[in-house]
Amino acid sequence: MEETNISLGMSESPTAESDWVTLLHDSARSGGQKPQSMPAPVRARWQARSGGPVRSSPILRDGTLYVASIPGAVHAFNVETGRAKWTFQAPGQIHSTPSLSGNRIFFGCDNGKVYALERESGLPAWEASTQGEVWVSPVIRNGLVFFGSSDGHMYAAELETGKERWKQSLDGRIYSSAYAAEKAIYVGSGNGSIYALDSASGKILWTTPTGNGIDSSPALSGDTLLIGSEDFFFYALDVRNGTVKWKYETGLGIMSSPAVSGELVVVGGKDGHLYAWDIPTGELRWKVRAGQVITSPPVIGESVVYIQSGGVVALDNASGKIVWEAWVGSSVQSAPVISGKSIYIASNDGEVYALE
Amino acid sequence: MDRRTFVKRTCLGSAGLLLGGVSDLAADGVVLPTPPPIDVHEPLDAKPSPLRMPGLYPGRVIELFDSRSIVNNRVSQPVISVMLERGMKELTGETSSAAAWAKFVTPADIVGIKINPSGAPACCSSPEIIKEIIKGLESAGVPTRNIVVFDRYAYEMDIGSYQTHLPPGIGVVGIQESKLDASGYDANVYCQASFFGEWETRSYLASLVTQKLTKIINVPTMKDHSAAGVTGCLKNLGYGTFNNVARSHQNPYSFTEPLIGVMCSVEPLRSKAVLNIMDGTRQVWHGGPLTQAQQFIYSAGLLLVGTDPVAMDTIELQAIEKKRQQEGAPSVWARDPKSITTDGREFYHDPAKNLFYRQPGHIAAAGKLGLGVSDLKQIEHRQIALG
Numbered sequence: 007m008e009e010t011n012i013s014l015g016m017s018e019s020p021t022a023e024s025d026w027v028t029l030l031h032d033s034a035r036s037g038g039q040k041p042q043s044m045p046a047p048v049r050a051r052w053q054a055r056s057g058g059p060v061r062s063s064p065i066l067r068d069g070t071l072y073v074a075s076i077p078g079a080v081h082a083f084n085v086e087t088g089r090a091k092w093t094f095q096a097p098g099q100i101h102s103t104p105s106l107s108g109n110r111i112f113f114g115c116d117n118g119k120v121y122a123l124e125r126e127s128g129l130p131a132w133e134a135s136t137q138g139e140v141w142v143s144p145v146i147r148n149g150l151v152f153f154g155s156s157d158g159h160m161y162a163a164e165l166e167t168g169k170e171r172w173k174q175s176l177d178g179r180i181y182s183s184a185y186a187a188e189k190a191i192y193v194g195s196g197n198g199s200i201y202a203l204d205s206a207s208g209k210i211l212w213t214t215p216t217g218n219g220i221d222s223s224p225a226l227s228g229d230t231l232l233i234g235s236e237d238f239f240f241y242a243l244d245v246r247n248g249t250v251k252w253k254y255e256t257g258l259g260i261m262s263s264p265a266v267s268g269e270l271v272v273v274g275g276k277d278g279h280l281y282a283w284d285i286p287t288g289e290l291r292w293k294v295r296a297g298q299v300i301t302s303p304p305v306i307g308e309s310v311v312y313i314q315s316g317g318v319v320a321l322d323n324a325s326g327k328i329v330w331e332a333w334v335g336s337s338v339q340s341a342p343v344i345s346g347k348s349i350y351i352a353s354n355d356g357e358v359y360a361l362e
Numbered sequence: 363m364d365r366r367t368f369v370k371r372t373c374l375g376s377a378g379l380l381l382g383g384v385s386d387l388a389a390d391g392v393v394l395p396t397p398p399p400i401d402v403h404e405p406l407d408a409k410p411s412p413l414r415m416p417g418l419y420p421g422r423v424i425e426l427f428d429s430r431s432i433v434n435n436r437v438s439q440p441v442i443s444v445m446l447e448r449g450m451k452e453l454t455g456e457t458s459s460a461a462a463w464a465k466f467v468t469p470a471d472i473v474g475i476k477i478n479p480s481g482a483p484a485c486c487s488s489p490e491i492i493k494e495i496i497k498g499l500e501s502a503g504v505p506t507r508n509i510v511v512f513d514r515y516a517y518e519m520d521i522g523s524y525q526t527h528l529p530p531g532i533g534v535v536g537i538q539e540s541k542l543d544a545s546g547y548d549a550n551v552y553c554q555a556s557f558f559g560e561w562e563t564r565s566y567l568a569s570l571v572t573q574k575l576t577k578i579i580n581v582p583t584m585k586d587h588s589a590a591g592v593t594g595c596l597k598n599l600g601y602g603t604f605n606n607v608a609r610s611h612q613n614p615y616s617f618t619e620p621l622i623g624v625m626c627s628v629e630p631l632r633s634k635a636v637l638n639i640m641d642g643t644r645q646v647w648h649g650g651p652l653t654q655a656q657q658f659i660y661s662a663g664l665l666l667v668g669t670d671p672v673a674m675d676t677i678e679l680q681a682i683e684k685k686r687q688q689e690g691a692p693s694v695w696a697r698d699p700k701s702i703t704t705d706g707r708e709f710y711h712d713p714a715k716n717l718f719y720r721q722p723g724h725i726a727a728a729g730k731l732g733l734g735v736s737d738l739k740q741i742e743h744r745q746i747a748l749g
Contacts, residue, residue: 059539061520076516076539138530158530181526196526217436219489221526236523238436257656258435258483261523276483276521278654298654299483301521338517354517355540 026066026343028105029143029183029223030265030303044307044320044344046330047361051348052088056081060352062103062113062143063303063341067125071343071360073352074100074113081358082128085350088360092128096121101339103143103183107165112151114140120153120161122168132168136161138179142223147186150205154180154193160201162208172208176201183223183263185231192231192245194220200233200241202248214248216241223263223303225271227285232271234260240273240281242288252288256281261339263303265311270323272311274300280313282326292326302337307344314342314351318361334359392697394719397617400624401554405572408629413577413636415626416734417669418465421741423677424452424667428748432643432661437490442665445748446494446639449667452744460501466636467577469503474575475511476635478583478598482522484654485644487581489527491665495579495639496532506531512570514538514602537568538605547605548572553625557610557617565604571631578635580671584642584662585650586682588709590618591694591722593651594678595638595671596733600625611718614702619721623728626671632733638674640666647685648713655710660685672734673741675725680738689713694720 027033058077065072070091071083078096083089098117105112109125116139122131138157145152149165156179162171178197185192190211191203196219202211217237224233230251231243236259242251257277264273270291272282280296283289297315305312309323317333335342335351343350349361426445431438450462467473475495477487492511499509509532513519516536525534537546547566556563571578582598589611590597600622601607607625610617626632642664649658662681668674683693691713692701703715729736 059517061517141525156525156530179526179528179530196528219523219526221523236526259523261521299521338520 025068026345027107028065028145029063029103030225030263030305030341033145033147033186044310044312044347044349046320047332047349049362050334051360051362053360054083054088054090054358056352056356056358058356059354060356060358061101061339061354062352063339064343064350064352064358065104065106066343066345066350067106070125071350071358072104072106072111073358074102074104075356076100078115080104080111080113080123080128083358085348085360088358094123094128094130098139101139101141105144105146107146112144112146114142114144114153116140118155118157120144120151120163120168134161134163134168134170141181143183145184145186145191148188148205152184152186152191154182154184156180160184160191160193160203160208162205174203174208174210178219181221182233185224185226187226192224192226194222194224194233194235196220198235198237200224200231200243200248202245212248214243214250218259221261222273225264225266227266227269227271230285232264232266232285234262234264234273236260240264240283242285254281254283254288254290261301265304265306267306267323270306272304272306274302274304274313274315276301280304280311280321280326282311282323294321294326294328296321296328302339303341305341305344312342312344312349314340318342318349318351332361334361392699392719395615397620398555398557400621402624402628403550403552403554404629405551408633410629411633413466413669414633415635415669415671416673417636419453419669421670421673421735422453422668423670423673423741423743424449425677425743425745426665426667426748427663427746429663430749431663431665435661437488437643439490439493441749442488442490443494445665446491446498446667448746448748449639449665450498452746453667453669459498463498463502467499467502467504469505471504471576472508472510472574473499473504474570474578475509476578476580476598476602477511477513477519477524478581478593478602479513479515479518479522479524480651481583481585481646481653482518484656485583485585485646485659486522487583487641488643489522489524491581491639491641492524492528495581496529499579509533510535510570510575512537514568514605535570537570544605546570551628553604553621553628555621558612560609562606562609565606565625567628567631568603568605571603571634575634578631580635580638582638582640583644583646584640584664584678584681585646586648586686586694587650587720588716589616589718589720590622590724591720592675592679592682594640594675596622596626596675596725596728599631599635599671603631613704614718616718616721619724620727622724623731623733626728626733627731635671636669638666638668638671640674640678642666642678642681645681645685647682647689648691649710653710658713670734672725672729672736676736676738676741677743679722679725686713694722
């Protein structure tokens, strides 16, 4: 067993309480875990336009909010004013949630490339190529950047240069963002299988099939890997060998990615429900209708879980009871960033909000 | 008009059919407004194809049923594979699937598979069917890189997870990202009319259709439709490749007849749409096209195959009407002012309510434009039960 307390071992944990460096806060997909329970927002401190629909999630570091929009623009907004410090125009559309590491920002593009930009200037540092669009969020660990492509391959590139270290065919389009542990990465494929790969070589360690394609991104809690499938089931696997510990049937497919907090895992379903399970037992703690269709990942706070669908809904972790709702920021796949007393959201209509 | 023809296509809408004797309009005392003339601008150099609608087999509809095709709301890939192969052979008379597909495509074609993701995830074109169509195209020699799965709205395709399900190498294209994005449409091919005094009177055809694709395989779903009566082959093609179409219906009136048929008659769309494969594994009998309410969706286990969109939609209309009757819902032909509501929530929960006077006559109107056969007596409807 190589991973135990993954959230402590990650190289890309936030450097300050307000940072939110990748999809669902940190590379552990904790969804924040420790942000304060955000009170119901009463106003928008600022609102900005991103120039087109936003399908990805914003990220945050050192007072700068980074937002990538479908038309290919990556914006660096000052979180105090909402003014853009810089904008980088990629040559293709962007569906990928960026990730931060050191002084660089990384994201995939529909032109088949992954870009690394200098965080302060927005100038390009390197680019890596695949043969299909890259919608996933690059995940960074131990000097490598891991990303999947719709060309059916998983890639590892060197963090500093973008030079390809390995690629591995997974027999299906990859829209699942990998989870990177110390020695292995875990990811789902459009062919319906969940894979564990050796981080250093890309060699497949184990494979577990599900009944349909996967675009959910996995999370890890102890030795349990958690992921949804389009086969309507949510899976908890033994991370050591891929054995199914438990699975739970929802009403439709699952595109949303799970967020974990302690022994609680929460995910949204295309059936419009938000589900919360006890990780060790698979017991359903609660199930709440939180939208018509939920495809975005939830974010977990200390006692509150947030989901962005038709708007933003905050629910009590323990009961699933709705605490507050803010009807701005419709989302297909974007998730909010919680920081201090602010919540930052990007919407499918291209607006970016700082709510407080 | 440079490189365009200019044609008025009218007199086939409600007024025309009213004269033809659709009695329920008068019987209910509802007088529907007469549709305006629709100006059609299409390329002068568009050469009608021998495969153009109604295609190689006018009036022929192959209906396949297999109860195992959908179980617990999940579509079975192996069962669909058998159904589609049988359907293609039955339609064409060929003994091999590859030969059947070769009737419609060549290795040089750029083939678009027009799906219907509206209503995803509850009821949309099943990815399992799309995958079998891709195999069929490849069996006829079409390179993977020449196959594009498309629809107007990228976000609806995302929700349907088509990008995940399809094999690597297949193009997945949403023509527009937002409601007002017109950049993916051809400024030289459009239908123009003012239905309700709207400012934007043009609907443009997608550039993907006019400039890139050489063939289209149409994959509609079987649904009732609040404005059109049903949505099938014709609506999926017309309203799924032209923009700015929602303006054709405004509570309580709908000009989906004649606009749907007129759009389908526009070249090059008419020539490129060579085959229809209707996904009837699920059927929506109320709340279409967008409902997510499972109580109005049932597992019918059907697949319809044909080249004639009018004949196929006529069969679909019959099926939806039969189901609505079984469920005690009013006919889609009904013109009862008491059924009309402006409250979307009421519509989505009550099968007796609707937002518009539906226009199922759009199918017959399309037939009068030469797109196919709408007379049930003339339709060769072959029903095949496989399991």
